[in-house]
Amino acid sequence: MTTYGESHGLAVGAIIDGCPAGIRLDLEAIDRDLARRRSGAPRQEADEVEWLSGLLDGVTLGTPIAFAIRNRNTRPEDYDALRHAFRPGHADYTYRQKYGLRDHRGGGRASARETAARVVAGAVAKQLLAPVEIHAEVEQLGPELENDTRGGTVRCRITGLPAGVGEPLFGKLNAALAAAMMSIPSAIGFEMGIGFQAAAMTGSLYIDRWNPDGTTRTNHCGGVQGGISNGMPVEFRVAFHPVPTLPQPVECLTNDGRLETLDIGGRHDRCHVLRTPVIVEAMAALTLMNYEL
Numbered sequence: 602m603t604t605y606g607e608s609h610g611l612a613v614g615a616i617i618d619g620c621p622a623g624i625r626l627d628l629e630a631i632d633r634d635l636a637r638r639r640s641g642a643p644r645q646e647a648d649e650v651e652w653l654s655g656l657l658d659g660v661t662l663g664t665p666i667a668f669a670i671r672n673r674n675t676r677p678e679d680y681d682a683l684r685h686a687f688r689p690g691h692a693d694y695t696y697r698q699k700y701g702l703r704d705h706r707g708g709g710r711a712s713a714r715e716t717a718a719r720v721v722a723g724a725v726a727k728q729l730l731a732p733v734e735i736h737a738e739v740e741q742l743g744p745e746l747e748n749d750t751r752g753g754t755v756r757c758r759i760t761g762l763p764a765g766v767g768e769p770l771f772g773k774l775n776a777a778l779a780a781a782m783m784s785i786p787s788a789i790g791f792e793m794g795i796g797f798q799a800a801a802m803t804g805s806l807y808i809d810r811w812n813p814d815g816t817t818r819t820n821h822c823g824g825v826q827g828g829i830s831n832g833m834p835v836e837f838r839v840a841f842h843p844v845p846t847l848p849q850p851v852e853c854l855t856n857d858g859r860l861e862t863l864d865i866g867g868r869h870d871r872c873h874v875l876r877t878p879v880i881v882e883a884m885a886a887l888t889l890m891n892y893e894l
Contacts, residue, residue, distance in 0.1 A: 602722045602887055606670075607704050608712030609677040614669040615718040617725060619890075620655065622663030624729065631724040637879040638720050643868035646674050650721055666725070670717050677706040679866035686853040686861060690845025694854065707867055713786040716880045723883020726890045733761040733894070735885050737878035743843060745872070750844040752787070753874035757837055757881050759824070759889070764815075764832035766892050773828025774835070777891065781884040782839045787873060790840035794823025809833075839881055841874050 606613030628650075635648045648670055655666030683705040687693040692711035696703040703709060727735060736758050743751035767774030779791045799807050799821060809817035817833055824835035846869040853863050870876070 602719070604715055604718040604722075606672075606715060606718065607709040608672070608707035608714040609675040609680075609709075610672060610704075610706075612669045612671045613715055613718045614651075614653075614667070615722050617655070617666040617722050620661050620663070620666055620725065620729070622661055624661040626656070626659055626661065626725060627728060628659055630728065631721055634720050634724040634879050634883070635717065638717060638876050641870075641875060643870060644674055646670075646672065646717075648717055668718075668721060670721070672714070675706075676867070679868075680706050682863050682866065683853075685856045686863060687855075688846065688853055688865060689851060690842075711786065713873065716786065716883075719785075719883045719887070720879055723880075723886045726886035727882065730886055730889055730894070733759065733889065735759050735882045737881040737885075739874055739878060740838065742872060742874060748847070748849045750847060750870070751872050751874075752789075752841045752843040753872070754838055754840045755874065755878050755881050757839070757878075757885055759835035759885060762824070762830050762832075762835055762889070763894070764830055766889070766894060767825065767829040768892075769828050773825070774830055774888075774892070775823070775825040775828060775837075777888050778835075778837060778885065781888045782837070782881065785839070785841075785877065785880055785884060787841045787844070787877075788839055789842040792823075792838045792840075793825060794836055795821045796823075796838060839877075841877060844870050844873055 602615050602617050604615040631650065639646065639648055651669045653667040653669060655662050655664050691708060693703060696711060737755050740754045740756040742753040745751055775793045782788055782791050807821050809819045809821050811817060815832065820833045820836060823837055824830055824833040846865050846867065850862050850864045852860050855861050
């Protein structure tokens with residue numbers, strides 16, 4: 602999958618390569634996943650998918666699948682104050698340092714708007730993965746305070762994945778999942794199984810002891826050992842930091858090195874974590890598609 606587009610550009614979308622031919626896609630299921638991502642968003646977009654190539658009557662052709670999701674509810678003028686200022690906690694400054702310029706309109710390419718394309722591609726991948734099932738849900742939310750934002754954690758569980766998926770050392774399934782999850786905007790932490798709790802345990806408490814049928818009595822490792830799935834559910838957790846665009850004036854750094862307090866415009870989530878489970882599922886599905894199942 603290669604995504605394209607910016608928050609307030611004409612469209613976001615992706616090109617999916619390597620999808621086999623002859624698969625009838627459930628386009629309504631893809632729309633349902635997009636609706637999950639859109640639910641509660643301050644900026645309401647129709648998120649209508651335009652299938653540009655790779656499908657005929659809803660059946661995959663085996664050629665690259667290209668699609669577009671038009672941005673129809675844009676207000677780039679909300680970000681005029683940011684033409685010459687960098688918000689704290691955003692990619693404004695780092696994009697400028699890397700490229701010498703940036704799209705200041707809602708964060709441009711760094712905006713979570715880009716994840717709409719991931720959700721579509723991930724929904725396609727989930728259909729190809731059946732009977733493997735991926736389910737993510739919000740596990741915890743940070744405190745809710747007036748004129749502030751909050752983060753939280755999402756837990757994901759993959760069932761039906763056979764033992765033997767993944768590669769040792771540099772192609773580890775858990776490492777690939779970590780990279781995929783940490784590519785999601787606002788992701789700040791990743792844990793397999795019981796994660797950091799394991800650091801405070803003894804080995805005799807941590808090890809997942811066998812059952813006679815090859816399953817284990819516990820799943821502390823999260824279903825992956827040596828980078829390869831062991832047949833137990835693959836379980837992991839992703840932490841998301843609070844939205845850094847605050848509903849209050851914040852001190853920004855200007856291009857000429859001054860600190861200036863600005864009231865940032867635009868439409869932003871107070872808590873975006875509620876919309877991230879479907880994105881986590883999408884990235885998990887896309888990761889699994891890179892392995893032979």
